[in-house]
Amino acid sequence: MSFGGFCKSFIRCQSVNPSLVARQIVFLQDTTHMQYQKFFLLITLSALLMACADQPLRDPVVVSSDPGKTVYETKACNACHSSDGTTLSGPSFLNLFGSQVALADGTTVTADEAYLKESITNPSAKIVKGFPNVMPSYVFSDADFAAFIAYIKTLKAP
Numbered sequence: 001m002s003f004g005g006f007c008k009s010f011i012r013c014q015s016v017n018p019s020l021v022a023r024q025i026v027f028l029q030d031t032t033h034m035q036y037q038k039f040f041l042l043i044t045l046s047a048l049l050m051a052c053a054d055q056p057l058r059d060p061v062v063v064s065s066d067p068g069k070t071v072y073e074t075k076a077c078n079a080c081h082s083s084d085g086t087t088l089s090g091p092s093f094l095n096l097f098g099s100q101v102a103l104a105d106g107t108t109v110t111a112d113e114a115y116l117k118e119s120i121t122n123p124s125a126k127i128v129k130g131f132p133n134v135m136p137s138y139v140f141s142d143a144d145f146a147a148f149i150a151y152i153k154t155l156k157a158p
């Protein structure tokens with residue numbers, strides 16, 4: 001059947017059968033309704049997405065202007081070492097540089113660059129008194145090490 005012919009018989013059929021017309025109108029309304037629902041769902045979802053995109057990341061990447069502080073934070077030293085005197089799993093870095101550190105073997109060592117470097121690359125070599133030997137060893141580039149030393153020197157209580 002041609003399209004025109006189909007249309008003609010469709011219209012004829014509808015004019016003789018009012019209940020069919022009614023059903024078709026309901027069907028048409030229903031599909032329109034569903035289309036609107038989908039449309040609004042889409043709008044809601046995109047609004048939600050846009051709102052989320054506006055939020056800052058929950059864990060912002062640490063961006064510090066101090067490269068040594070960045071080393072301290074990105075290598076997660078701050079999980080065990082505070083910079084404000086608080087004792088976490090490890091001793092605080094506040095006032096550490098140049099201080100006398102009491103070790104578990106009863107000796108004392110000056111916290112100079114060599115000691116700090118050894119403490120980082122070979123933490124088991126000298127254990128700070130009162131702390132467990134749990135620190136993992138790290139590989140620092142010369143630049144990281146220099147930055148870290150410069151940073152730790154700034155950690156002095158006023």
Ligand code: HEC
Nearest residue numbers: 075077080089090091101116119123126127128131135138
């Ligand atoms: C899992 C916890 C942990 C992490 C992470 C950690 N440390 Fe330690 N660190 C310790 C503990 C505990 C000690 C004390 C025991 C010892 O001497 O090994 C210590 C000791 C030190 C010391 C000697 C401190 C003192 O008072 O004499 C330095 C320096 C140090 N850590 C640097 C670092 C640096 C730098 C990082 C990051 C690259 C780091 N640590 C990461 C636990 C940790």
